[in-house]
Amino acid sequence: MTTAEVANKLVELCRQGKVDEVQQALFADNAQSIEANEMMGPKIVEGLDAIKAKSIAFQAGVEEFHSATISDPIVAGNSFAITWAMDATFKGRGRMSIEEVCVYQVNDGKITLEQFFY
Template identity: 25%
Template sequence: MSILALEQELQTMMGQGQMLEAFDKFYADNVVMVEATGEVREGKAYNREFEVKWLESLEGMHGGGVTAMTANEETGHTCTETWGDFSFKGGQRMKMEEVSVKKWEDGKVVHERFYYNAAGMEQ
C-alpha cells in the first residue's frame, strides 16, 4: 500500500472520530512527535497519553477536514493540511488549522512535525 493511501486511511478514521484507533493502528512504538512550539515527545505510549489528555479537554467538535494532502513515495513522507473547529471545556472555541509532515517506515509513522500558529495556545 502506498504511503498516500495510508495517510488517506488515517485521515478518514480521524474524520470519523476514531482518533485513538487511528493512532494505535498507524503510529510506530518509537514515534517522535514535534509540536509547532518545539516541544518534542518521544514514544508511542507517551504520545498516546498526550492525545488522550487533549481529547479529554474537548467539549465538542463542530467540523473539520482535510484541505490538502501529498506524498513523496521515494522518501516516505506525507504532508497534510487540516482544520478543525473545537469547543474546549471552560467555554473557549477555536478554529485550528495545521500542517503535519509525517515520515513513514514499514506502514507506520515514525516522525511527525506539526506547523500551526502557536501564539496563545497553551495545551
C-alpha cells in the same frame, strides 16, 4: 503498507473520528510527535504510549468539537502532509479555530514522525 496507503488510511480514519485507531494501527512503537508550541500539550513526545497519552489529554481539554476538515494527503517519498482545520471550544480557553499542516514520515509501513505547524 506504502507511504500512500498509510496516508490514505490515516485520512480515512481521522475523518471517521477514529484517532485512537490511527495511532494503534499506523504508528511505530518508537514514533515521535512534535508540536509547533506547547499550546496543545508537550512540544516533543516520544513513543506510542506517550503519543496516546498526549491525545487523551488533548481530547479531555475539549469541551465541544464544532467542525473539522481534513484534506487529502500529499505524498512525496516516505513523507506526506495534510491540512487539518478545526473549530472547537476548549475548557477554560473558549472557542478557537485552528488551521494546521500535519507532516508525517513513514518507515517500514509505520509512521515514525508526526509534526504539526499552526
